[in-house]
Amino acid sequence: MSDLIKLLPDNIANQIAAGEVIQRPASVVKELLENSIDAGATCIDVNIKDSGKTLIQVVDNGKGMSAGDALLCFERHATSKVTKAEDLFALATxxxxxxxxxxxxxxxxxxxxxxxxxxxxxxxxVIEGSTFKTNEESAVPQGTSFEIKNLFFNVPARRNFLKSDKVEFGRISDEFERVVLAHPGIQFSLHHNGNELYHLLATTLRKRIVDVLGKKSNDRLVPIEETTDIVTLKGFVLKPEFARKTRGEQFLFVNDRFFKSSYFNHAISKAFEGLIADKSFPGYFLYLDVDPSKIDVNVHPTKTEIKFEEEKFIYSILLSSVRQALGKYNIAPTLDFEQETSFDIPHAMRSQPAVEPQIQVNPEYNPFSSPSRSSSGSSGKTKDNFSHAIKSQGFGTQEAKQEDWENFYEIKEEKIQEVTPVFEEEEMLPNYGSFLVKDSYILAPGKSGFLVIHARRAIERIVYNEIINSFIINPIESQKLLFPIEKELSKQEGINWKENHTVLKQLGFIGDVNDEVLTVNAVPSVLEEETLSKSIDRILETLAHKDIEKGEVAHELVRSIARSAAMKRLELSNKEQIQSLIDRLFQCEDHAYSPTNKKIMETLDLAFIDKKFE
Known part of the structure; x- marks a missing residue:
C-alpha cells in the first residue's frame, strides 16, 4: 500500500496559514502597520479603497530592505526579530x-x-498568489510601500463571507486607532476612497487621544500614573458621566502593544462601581510597562491575547490606581501642564470676527425723572418707557387698569379631587372593561382570567410597526424645532452621523455636523420634547455599533425612536383610550413581543389566582 501522507506545497500551506493570520482586510492593515513601526518609520500613510477589498496601501519612511531581504520576507517563518527561543521572552518588536x-x-x-x-x-x-511576477531594481523613495489588491481573489469562500463595506471599514478603523494610540510619537494618516479621515502629527499621548476622539474629549480625561516593581502604569480614564452603552473607548496596552483582557477590564469596571449607571461601560486608555520576560505574547497569531505572570498583582494595582485617580478628580481639579494654549470658543461664536467691547453711556439719563420727562432719543425707548422691540410684540399697547392688578394678585385654589379606587367590589363583573394599574400595566378581564399588557412596550410595538410600514415609501413626518438642539460629538460619532445622514433624514431627523457639533433642526413628530435628548443619545449609541450591516441600520434606528416614543407620558385616562390602544396592538403582527424582543402581555388564569387564595 502506497503512502498517503504528503508534504503540502508552500502555496497551499500559506493559504491555510492565511486563514488564521489574515481573517479580513483589517488584519492586513494591522500587520503592515506593525511592520512599518518595527522598521523605525516616523511617518506612515494608509490608503484604503472599498474597505480594503480593492486596495490597501501602506507607505512608510522606515529603514527599508536590501534586495535579499525583500525576497526573503515573503517566505514563511522568515523574520529579523527572533533568532533563538529565548528571544520570545524579550520581545521589543x-x-x-x-x-x-x-x-x-x-x-x-x-x-x-x-x-x-x-x-x-x-x-x-510583484507577487500574485505566492507566485513572483516581477523582481527588479527601481527608483523609489526611502522606506517601504505595500499595495495589496484583490484580497482573497483565490479564496472565493472567504471573500463571500466578508461583511458590508461599512462593517469592514469599521474594523480597519479600529485597528488603525489601536496602533496610533500606542505610538503618539509617529505621524499617521488614513484615507478611504480618496477622503482623508485622519491626519495625526507626532505629539504627546494626551493630544493623540484628543485627536482620535475629538477636541471636546480633552476635558473628559482623568490622568493616571503609578510606578511599582511589578508594573508601570500611565494613561487616562474618562470621567464617570461620559460612560457609554458600548465598549468602543476601552484600550489596554502593554509595552506599546494593544491587548484584550476581560480580567483587567473587570478591575477597571469595579473601580467605577457606584459612579456609572448599570449596563454602562467606562472609557479608558491605559498603558502598562511590564518586564517582557514576565509576559507571553505568543498565544494567538493576532497577538491580542497575552498571558501575565503576575496578573493578580496587576489586577489589584489597576483597581487601586483607577480608584485613586477618580478620588482625586472628585476632590480637587488636577493641574494639566500639557493644556493646549488655544481657548475653547463656543460653537455659535466661532464664525464671528473678534470685536473689542464698547461701553455706551447715555449722559442725559436721569433715574429720578418721570417717564414722560426722560429723553427717548438715545435710549431707544418710546415716550411710554417701552422699547420699540417690546412694542412690536404687542406689549404696552394698552394701559393697565386697576382691576387687572387685582386679578393679578388673586389666588386661585385648585380643588383637590379625591382619588377613587381602581375598582370597587360591586364592579367586579364579567363585563367590566379594561383598566390601567400603576401607569404601566393594562388589565383586561377575560373568560379564563386576566390579560396583563405592558402599556409602554405596547406603544413601542405600535410606533415601530407604523414607522417601518410608512418610511420605506414616504419620509417620516418631522416637526421643526423652535430652538435647535446642539450636541458635542466625538470624531467617530460625527463620521457615523454623516454616513447615515440619508437614512436619518428619511426617519425625520434633520441635522448637520460641523466642527464636531451636531445641530438638529427637526425631529420625528412622534417624539415628545422631553425625550429628544435621550432619543438622540440612543441613535448615536446605535450608530456606534460597527458590526451592524447597512441594511439593518434603519431597523435599529426605528427601534430607538419607538423606545423613546414609549417613554412619554401615557394618555390613558379613560376606557376608550385604553381600548383603542389594545385594538391597535392586536392589529400588529408581532403583538406579543416588543421590537427589542421583550414580552408585552401575559395571562393570569383563574387557576393561578385560585392558588393564591388557598
Missing part, C-alpha cells in the same frame, strides 16, 4: 512570527517597493 507577509502574498496581488537609506536604487517586487 510588534511582529516576530514571520507569517504575515507570506500569508498576504498567498491570497492577494502584492506590490512592494523598498529602498535602503544609503541605496541609490530600490527594489520592486
Amino acid at each position: 510588534k511582529g516576530f512570527r514571520g507569517e504575515a507577509l507570506a500569508s498576504i502574498a498567498a491570497i492577494a496581488h502584492v506590490q512592494m517597493n523598498t529602498r535602503l537609506e544609503d541605496g541609490e536604487l530600490g527594489r520592486t517586487i
Whole structure:
C-alpha cells in the first residue's frame, strides 16, 4: 500500500496559514502597520479603497530592505526579530512570527517597493498568489510601500463571507486607532476612497487621544500614573458621566502593544462601581510597562491575547490606581501642564470676527425723572418707557387698569379631587372593561382570567410597526424645532452621523455636523420634547455599533425612536383610550413581543389566582 501522507506545497500551506493570520482586510492593515513601526518609520500613510477589498496601501519612511531581504520576507517563518527561543521572552518588536507577509502574498496581488537609506536604487517586487511576477531594481523613495489588491481573489469562500463595506471599514478603523494610540510619537494618516479621515502629527499621548476622539474629549480625561516593581502604569480614564452603552473607548496596552483582557477590564469596571449607571461601560486608555520576560505574547497569531505572570498583582494595582485617580478628580481639579494654549470658543461664536467691547453711556439719563420727562432719543425707548422691540410684540399697547392688578394678585385654589379606587367590589363583573394599574400595566378581564399588557412596550410595538410600514415609501413626518438642539460629538460619532445622514433624514431627523457639533433642526413628530435628548443619545449609541450591516441600520434606528416614543407620558385616562390602544396592538403582527424582543402581555388564569387564595 502506497503512502498517503504528503508534504503540502508552500502555496497551499500559506493559504491555510492565511486563514488564521489574515481573517479580513483589517488584519492586513494591522500587520503592515506593525511592520512599518518595527522598521523605525516616523511617518506612515494608509490608503484604503472599498474597505480594503480593492486596495490597501501602506507607505512608510522606515529603514527599508536590501534586495535579499525583500525576497526573503515573503517566505514563511522568515523574520529579523527572533533568532533563538529565548528571544520570545524579550520581545521589543510588534511582529516576530514571520507569517504575515507570506500569508498576504498567498491570497492577494502584492506590490512592494523598498529602498535602503544609503541605496541609490530600490527594489520592486510583484507577487500574485505566492507566485513572483516581477523582481527588479527601481527608483523609489526611502522606506517601504505595500499595495495589496484583490484580497482573497483565490479564496472565493472567504471573500463571500466578508461583511458590508461599512462593517469592514469599521474594523480597519479600529485597528488603525489601536496602533496610533500606542505610538503618539509617529505621524499617521488614513484615507478611504480618496477622503482623508485622519491626519495625526507626532505629539504627546494626551493630544493623540484628543485627536482620535475629538477636541471636546480633552476635558473628559482623568490622568493616571503609578510606578511599582511589578508594573508601570500611565494613561487616562474618562470621567464617570461620559460612560457609554458600548465598549468602543476601552484600550489596554502593554509595552506599546494593544491587548484584550476581560480580567483587567473587570478591575477597571469595579473601580467605577457606584459612579456609572448599570449596563454602562467606562472609557479608558491605559498603558502598562511590564518586564517582557514576565509576559507571553505568543498565544494567538493576532497577538491580542497575552498571558501575565503576575496578573493578580496587576489586577489589584489597576483597581487601586483607577480608584485613586477618580478620588482625586472628585476632590480637587488636577493641574494639566500639557493644556493646549488655544481657548475653547463656543460653537455659535466661532464664525464671528473678534470685536473689542464698547461701553455706551447715555449722559442725559436721569433715574429720578418721570417717564414722560426722560429723553427717548438715545435710549431707544418710546415716550411710554417701552422699547420699540417690546412694542412690536404687542406689549404696552394698552394701559393697565386697576382691576387687572387685582386679578393679578388673586389666588386661585385648585380643588383637590379625591382619588377613587381602581375598582370597587360591586364592579367586579364579567363585563367590566379594561383598566390601567400603576401607569404601566393594562388589565383586561377575560373568560379564563386576566390579560396583563405592558402599556409602554405596547406603544413601542405600535410606533415601530407604523414607522417601518410608512418610511420605506414616504419620509417620516418631522416637526421643526423652535430652538435647535446642539450636541458635542466625538470624531467617530460625527463620521457615523454623516454616513447615515440619508437614512436619518428619511426617519425625520434633520441635522448637520460641523466642527464636531451636531445641530438638529427637526425631529420625528412622534417624539415628545422631553425625550429628544435621550432619543438622540440612543441613535448615536446605535450608530456606534460597527458590526451592524447597512441594511439593518434603519431597523435599529426605528427601534430607538419607538423606545423613546414609549417613554412619554401615557394618555390613558379613560376606557376608550385604553381600548383603542389594545385594538391597535392586536392589529400588529408581532403583538406579543416588543421590537427589542421583550414580552408585552401575559395571562393570569383563574387557576393561578385560585392558588393564591388557598
